[in-house]
Amino acid sequence: MRNLPLPARSSLLPALLAVAGLLCPLDVARAAPQAAPATPAKAALEQPGWKLAPPKEQFEVEKVVDGDTVHILRAGKLEKLRLNCVDTEEKLATNSNDPTKPSTVFGEDCAQWAAKFFADLAEPGQKPKVGLLFANGMEERDVYGRLLCHLILPDGRNFNLLLVELGKSPYFNKYGNDLVCHQAFVDAQARARKAQKGIWDPKTNVPTTEGAPSARRPYERLLPWWDARATAIDGYRAAVKKDAAHVAAADMPHELERVLETSAKGEDVEIFGTIQRIFREDDGSVTVLFRTGDKLPAFRAKFAREHVGSFEKLKLDQRDDEEFVQNYLWVRGRVVKGPRGFDMSCDDASKWRVAGPEPIEPAAAKR
Template sequence: MGFMHRIPGTALSLLLLGLAGASAPAGPSPQERPPQAAPTALLADCMVEKPTELFPVAWVVDGDTIHVDRDGKREKLRLLSIDTEEKYMPKNDSETKPSTRFGDLTAGWAQGFFMPRSPSEGAVEVGLRFPGGVEARDPYGRLLCHVVTSEGVDFNLLMVRTGLSPYFNKYGNSRIDHERFVAAQKAAMAEQRGIWDPRTNDGGSRRPYDRLLPWWDARAEAVNAHRALAASDPMRFLAADEPDQLSAAIAKGPREVTVLALIDRFFEEDDGSRTVLLRGGDKRRSVRVSIPKELRGAMEKLDLDHSYEDFRQNYFLIDGTLQMGARGFDLVGVGVEDWRLAGPEPAIPGRAPSSPADLVRRR
């Protein structure tokens, strides 16, 4: 397969060795481990329809963020359903995404993957896949998509199949290839590839996948349940991070809705009320919810101040009347009973699933 020639020697060696640990392990070397799937077999697991439109890769930031030249401008892409480990950054003490040695290795592997085969060749070209064929962006303006090689290899799937990334469903299961991502991660785990090799990052920072995966799954359950409701009534069940959908819902005026949302931040107002800014896909069209001064005491049981913490259910469903405001969308007429968790608390190993947020009424 011509695609194989694009993989640099060091990265090809890692594939042949099953993408073992990023540090020198104690005990058996990767070569002494049982034989694992050949690179061609891994590629076959990730084949999709060949793209009909190709764009040159301009820059590879790391394993899940690349830039392409498209329609006369530079596009930043955030690759869906993957989340590679962080490259080295000074003073990165994040519990959920620390800098790791494997993060540096993964970034280098991705850069080599998209490297031209020779100095005389032009930039490697790729196609883009969008959920339902609809383009969307994250709050940072990056285009959310899959990248597909000219030969039809889905790079997002390949990253999971080779153990270079977990299946990242923190914002909902993949709308493109959920079952294949699940199968790819299961196979990579069984073969102890990349991040699933217990020797990876040995002696250094490690990402706590044993707690991250159930947290992401709980959030995905909330998103998937809301998607099912939205499919039955798309003008009633909305998502705060889909501004075009919000605009369409109130094209003829304010509307009673249920909004799926993550809390972004709070603002203390001069009149004693509090404004809750919901995380949106467009900072200029975010949703705001006002908590009147007289309701603030009753709202304490919802524990909103800690709702965005790691390893807990972060999604809420909020009932109210959606209308245009001075700074985006306003969700008005919202009382304490109109807030509820959108899904279950995650089953984190060694932790009882209880918190003040459990008091939120479910329905």
């Protein structure tokens, strides 16, 4: 994504934003603009399901990339943040052709709105400041190295939740239901949809003249898919909590190390994850590479040539990061340390199972 620099807090800001607005065609319907007052009334501060608490430690905002990605200065270093459980639409400049996340006019609007929102937080002559909140108090990063977090505003509001309340973003639970305030997100999205705010406005991103940008994100299909994945992840969370010695996620090396010890005792363990790629080796065997973070040791499930028939029965290639199907799987067996991570030999299709429900078809989805 192209970085959107944080606007200077000056009298030129409205003019600059007006010029930026010209980048988006005027003949495309937009959601009604929602201002970000610097000192909202007390009633406006309330967020149902969220307890307002100003952050004890605050960090300067250095750059606003878009609605869900912000850069801050922390411990003297630039830290890139990816906000948990939100996923704003792509800006026009990204030229995204991904049908599940295309570049949209509303994505451009949201990026500009976010830049102004944070600029308005700043005290005269200073940069805006925010606090960070991590699920279970643990810092985690995405595959791009960005710090995953909730961003807490100086007045105690949860900015992630605010994006959903305003219809700037859906509740993005593709990678699991939020561990901080799941129900608050669910309720906020329901209210935003009922009020047809932002992305839920039927007129948003709908062109009024031929040739204008017309991409729209297919939320009617995305939300059931994300919910199905979140249900699978809930199952994993419950399983590892109940029996951590026998359960591990493929993208959690410390959990794989733990079940490695269990396997060494001659006991089967279960691995949870999604497929990154399937390799048909020159010797006739098949290797199923599970998804993990960049530069982390990976987990591989291997079918020897004589057991490839079992692999074919599973039809795993239909779940190889495909959209709108359940992607998460469980595989049972014994883990050993391999030359490039962790390996498991597979000889029986019955040791594999889909980890959660399939997404409900849009026509049947009750939302």
